[in-house]
Amino acid sequence: SMHWIVTLTCDDRPGIVHAISGAIVEAGGNITESQQFSSGDTGRFFMRLQVESDAPREVFEQALAPVTERYAMEWQLDVVGRPLRTLVLASKAGHCVNDLLYRQRAGQLAIDMPLIMSNHPDLGSLATFYEVPFESHAVTTPGQKLAFEDRILEVVEQHDIELVVLARYMQILSPELCEQLSGKIINIHHSFLPGFKGANPYKQAHARGVKLIGATAHFVTSDLDEGPIIEQNVVRVDHASTSSELVSIGQDEESRTLTQAVKWFAEDRVLLDGARTIIFR
Amino acid sequence: SMHWIVTLTCDDRPGIVHAISGAIVEAGGNITESQQFSSGDTGRFFMRLQVESDAPREVFEQALAPVTERYAMEWQLDVVGRPLRTLVLASKAGHCVNDLLYRQRAGQLAIDMPLIMSNHPDLGSLATFYEVPFESHAVTTPGQKLAFEDRILEVVEQHDIELVVLARYMQILSPELCEQLSGKIINIHHSFLPGFKGANPYKQAHARGVKLIGATAHFVTSDLDEGPIIEQNVVRVDHASTSSELVSIGQDEESRTLTQAVKWFAEDRVLLDGARTIIFR
Amino acid sequence: SMHWIVTLTCDDRPGIVHAISGAIVEAGGNITESQQFSSGDTGRFFMRLQVESDAPREVFEQALAPVTERYAMEWQLDVVGRPLRTLVLASKAGHCVNDLLYRQRAGQLAIDMPLIMSNHPDLGSLATFYEVPFESHAVTTPGQKLAFEDRILEVVEQHDIELVVLARYMQILSPELCEQLSGKIINIHHSFLPGFKGANPYKQAHARGVKLIGATAHFVTSDLDEGPIIEQNVVRVDHASTSSELVSIGQDEESRTLTQAVKWFAEDRVLLDGARTIIFR
Amino acid sequence: SMHWIVTLTCDDRPGIVHAISGAIVEAGGNITESQQFSSGDTGRFFMRLQVESDAPREVFEQALAPVTERYAMEWQLDVVGRPLRTLVLASKAGHCVNDLLYRQRAGQLAIDMPLIMSNHPDLGSLATFYEVPFESHAVTTPGQKLAFEDRILEVVEQHDIELVVLARYMQILSPELCEQLSGKIINIHHSFLPGFKGANPYKQAHARGVKLIGATAHFVTSDLDEGPIIEQNVVRVDHASTSSELVSIGQDEESRTLTQAVKWFAEDRVLLDGARTIIFR
Incomplete structure (x- = not known):
């Protein structure tokens, strides 16, 4: 028998x-897991x-x-358990x-990675070891950036990509x-947002003398580091x-927070409620 | 309108x-929270x-x-939100x-404490400050122990006690x-069970050189320190x-683990599945 | 024999x-605990x-x-172990x-509290139970605020106060x-600074949909919520x-973070290195 | 100038x-880090x-x-920073x-791995990717076990191995x-010792209904699962x-606990005090 997810x-x-x-019941189904939430914010x-x-x-x-x-x-x-088509x-x-690749192979993360794209060639051999296609393109000029983003959209189209992971x-x-x-790009920010937005968060954290540092996985919106938060750890x-x-x-x-967010997304556990996320863990 | 809990x-x-x-639906109700679990162990x-x-x-x-x-x-x-009738x-x-009393008064813990019983008088003034009746009886002889337990049963009967907290x-x-x-007594054990059962768990923990110590809230059964676990922290x-x-x-x-367990029990979030507990957090 | 702390x-x-x-050695002493730190930031x-x-x-x-x-x-x-003269x-x-009082009495926190001052009378009975003098003054007009701060300085003088705890x-x-x-006032801020500075941090945290909330104990400076951080928890x-x-x-x-910070301060474990703290735990 | 560690x-x-x-001082040195401990247990x-x-x-x-x-x-x-000669x-x-190899290559773990030995060939390609020699030998008969242990000792001798990691x-x-x-073998046990010693700890943990599971890195002694504990996580x-x-x-x-223990050991931060470890973090 099949196991379905309805969201x-x-x-x-x-x-x-x-x-x-x-x-x-009419479709002959038996509910094995059920979670619900009524949002007081949005009704x-x-x-x-x-x-x-x-x-x-x-x-x-x-x-x-x-x-x-x-x-x-x-x-x-x-x-x-259906693998999510994911562009990294x-x-x-x-x-x-490395964490995404290791867990995918270990059977802990149901994603398919038809391609890893990078602006540097450094991770090529890692991708090769895990038998995931890899391409790198320099992204230093505005033109190169445009070309890179065009290539992203091409890959999304070609492989019917469901999630882009930064x-x-x-x-x-x-x-x-x-x-x-929108709603299909997850980023890992290397701070405990909303603290230390922008560049060099660890340098900011050191200067401020915080006693815990963290990482935040969030949806990417055009408002930098302000997209809905999926998971955080410190x-x-x-x-x-x-x-x-x-x-x-x-x-x-960073790696465990990002992997966790991708895993939940791949299992249809992440829903959007305005600027906030519902996580059905 | 009323808010009901069905377990x-x-x-x-x-x-x-x-x-x-x-x-x-027939009773005109609207489900605002729902949790379920199918136990693979017991069906x-x-x-x-x-x-x-x-x-x-x-x-x-x-x-x-x-x-x-x-x-x-x-x-x-x-x-x-109905306060649970609780004997401490x-x-x-x-x-x-102290933690139970403070949180009860602060409105964070829906319990009624008609009485605190102790085998020592030390905590009398604390109980008095929180205006909870207190009685202490020496429990050093078998006869005194028997009398103390008789008194427990009398209080349980008299106040229709739903939970006894050790x-x-x-x-x-x-x-x-x-x-x-059975199923109505919660104890706090001062170790991370099943490690360090019995007496002097901190002494055992020190001798063994563990790097984390913990506390376990569990139902009391006649099998010492073996009752179903409700909550643990380290x-x-x-x-x-x-x-x-x-x-x-x-x-x-110890205190936050016990208070947490009592709170979940008072909110009908603790169910028994054989020797294990289901916690609908 | 005596136990001394040299910082x-x-x-x-x-x-x-x-x-x-x-x-x-010359003073006939034996070092039983020693911690040191060379700051790369300040030399x-x-x-x-x-x-x-x-x-x-x-x-x-x-x-x-x-x-x-x-x-x-x-x-x-x-x-x-010398109790620190502390104004709350x-x-x-x-x-x-409540946490400060409970732990002080339980012997876990070496402070003396000659007085608790408040701008509301609500906590009077709690202070009375713990036998700590309590006074409350309304602080709603600028004049009252001035008077309150004058009274603080008077108490600091009179009792030779070493620490003011907000x-x-x-x-x-x-x-x-x-x-x-300066360097003698510790505040508890109810957020994980530098996130959610200012008023209503929990409301901000809810709106932003963070997955962890926190508390920050820090020294008070005239730069609001920017003083050196002593401890944080989430x-x-x-x-x-x-x-x-x-x-x-x-x-x-909040309470465990503040109590921890006060405890470390009372044990001479908190030193200032510019805008950062050294904590010799 | 050089950086030395004295233990x-x-x-x-x-x-x-x-x-x-x-x-x-006589050797013209400057102490940049210092930790000490006087054991009340052993003097x-x-x-x-x-x-x-x-x-x-x-x-x-x-x-x-x-x-x-x-x-x-x-x-x-x-x-x-001197790499520790380590047999895995x-x-x-x-x-x-995977975690040991990844962190070693990433420069986070100062060890040299001249060889990985296994009783199964499965991890050969992983070792090859990280360019670490790998050999596997079946260990199903007493004779094979003897031969495997002889080979261990041979490798320890030949490469002057300082640590064996299980x-x-x-x-x-x-x-x-x-x-x-003795004192040179670190094992990772997949439970929070001393809970769930022996085989199948996760099965035991499920049956007992614990709310936290853990891992323990410890020195190996002939007394199974009883060696001095180095690190634990839950x-x-x-x-x-x-x-x-x-x-x-x-x-x-398991992997983060083991890697942490190996890292501390490689940095000379682990000392033995009877059946307990001193960890100078």
Whole structure:
């Protein structure tokens, strides 16, 4: 039998759970996992269900259709464990890419990576070891940047990419690209946002003498470092930590935070509620 | 309008969610929170719902009755925020009792404490400050122990006690009492169980040179320190910590772990699945 | 025999440890704890020693004098466990004050509190229970604020106060007072600074959808929320937490963070290195 | 100029710090880091110093000799950053080996790995990618086990190995080998010892319903899972985690805990105090 994931959102009102569960019973399904949230901020209702069923997709969709229409739901039907088509953008630092590749191969992260793109060739051999295609293009002139972004869109189109991951890709994307791929780009910022936005966050953290440093995985919007936060982690540091030690200490938080965010996204656990995210862990 | 909590458990099979949500629609209720779990170990299904509704209790019960009967459910209907009638047993150490009292008064912990019983008089003034009745009885002879346990049962009866909390009560309860109040006694053990069972866990922890010490809140069974675990926390220590410093460091974990367990229990978030607990956080 | 604490700072150069340890040998002392740090940012050397010795203070001071002069040290000689004379300022919220009082009585926090001052009468009975004098004065007009600050300085003078603790005292102190008591006022800010400076940090945190909230204990300077950080802690929250739940969740971090900072300060473990703190834990 | 590490231990008595710092001044050294500990359990004194100096090793050793003799010290002189000659033993699971290799290459872990030995060929290509020699030998008969251990000793001899790391090597070493390499073998146990000793700790943890699982890096002794603990970490799990999910969740803790322990050992930060370790972090 198949395991399905249903995610949906609509304006909150009574009877939604009963209506949805009715459609699932009709399709011969059994709910094995269920999470819901009613947002006090936006008045929206959010739900994620895992359903065990022998029914084919069409039967499922037919059963759900009247309900999703009645409540004007945005919804999605996915299969548990289906690898998410993911484009990874990287630069020189390998810790985040290495973690994604290692966990993907180890079976802990259901993504397909048809390509890794970088503005530096450094991570080529790592990609090769994990048998993931890799291309690098210099991005130092405005023209090169434009070409790089065109190539991104081409790859997204060609491979039907569902998620673009900025795995310490150190370039700022154009507002147009952010807009076009809205809700589909996840970035890892190497600070505990909203603290230390912008460049050199570890240097800022050292100067300010913070006692914990962190990392933030968030959706990319054209408003730099302000997109909806998906996950954050921190680690303790002390007065003896230099800026460059903070960099090294922080890398673990960066890679585990980014991998966690990608994993949740790939499992359809991340929903958007205005400027905030719902995470159905 | 009222906010209800429905908790239920039954053998797992398809259609439960739909049946329950149907009953709730029938009673004019709106599900605002929902959690469920199907146990692979025992084949049991567990659910906790919060429901907003104007219906009186009888209407609710009538609507639920056919469903709970059909699925042979064990179930319970409670009101959100209703204070749980709680008997606290203590000894000399005040940190756990202080935390329960402080949070109860601060409105963070929905319990009523009609009485604190202790085998020492030390905590009397603390109880008095928080205006909770307090009685202490020496428990040094078998006869005194018997009398103390009789008094517990009398208080449980008299105040219709729903939970007995061992807030560092240093006596072992008789198997008969454990049996009689099964599933209704929560203890705090000052170690990260199953490590360091029995007496003097901090001394054991020091001798063994562990790098983290912890606390465990668990249901009390006649099998000492083996009851179902509700919550655990740890804190980092190092080689310089003496046994007595471990005692002091560990007290914070003890009190926050116990308070957390009591809070979840009072909010009907703790269900039993054989020797394990389901915690609907 | 006595246990002494020596803290010192001077420009970093070779031979300091040998010179200091020589003076301690001369005074018949045995070093039982030693921590040092050379700041790459400021070129300053910092040290904290615990010394066991039978020598009286004068002998100690005589032995140290030539060394502290040669290296132009700022230094201090204290006795392990001596209670720090502490003035607590509070407002309505009791969680931080309660924690300070409870731990002081429990013997975990070596401070003397000759007085708690507040701009509201709410915490009077708590102070009374712990037998700490309490006075409250309305602080709603500029004149009242001036009078309150005059009273602070009077109390500092009268009781030879070594530390002023802002235990959720919700008023901004005047730059003059900050200046006058520089390095002697510790505040608890209810956010993970530098994120969410200013008012209503939990509301800001909710709006921004952060996944961890925190608390920061820092020295007060006239530059609001920018003083040197002493300690920080965070706790995980999720999308379901409302602003007011964040307030409640965050209180534990606030009180344990503030108490920790006060404890370290009372144990002479906090030294200033420009805008950063050295914490000899 | 060079950066040296001095580690030493001797019976505790007054004057040690002064004597040692005098020898360092004599050798033209400047102490940049210093940690010490007096063990109340064993009466031993432990110290670790980092020293900046232009003096060659002989000068250093000459200066230290009278002091180390007078106090009957066990001591060691090392160079900061010198890679530790390390033999890694593995089996099928790659997470720990991958972490060691990745961090070694990234410059975060100062070890040399002249060889990885395994009882399975699975990790060969990973080793090859990181250009570390790899050999695998079946270890299913007593004779094969004997041969494998002989080969270990041969490699230790040939490469002057300073540390053997059991990176989820699933075989129990013979008491003779444990004895011969005493204090030089670090194992990662996939539980929070002393809880869940022996086989299948995650299965035990699931059955017991613990709320945190952990990992323990410890020295190997002939007393299985009882050697001195170097580092421990835990991670939160809940009722919904199956045994096999615990395995996956726990792997992160295993690899970071083991890598941390190896890093500290390579930096001469781990000293033995009876059955406990001193960690100069």
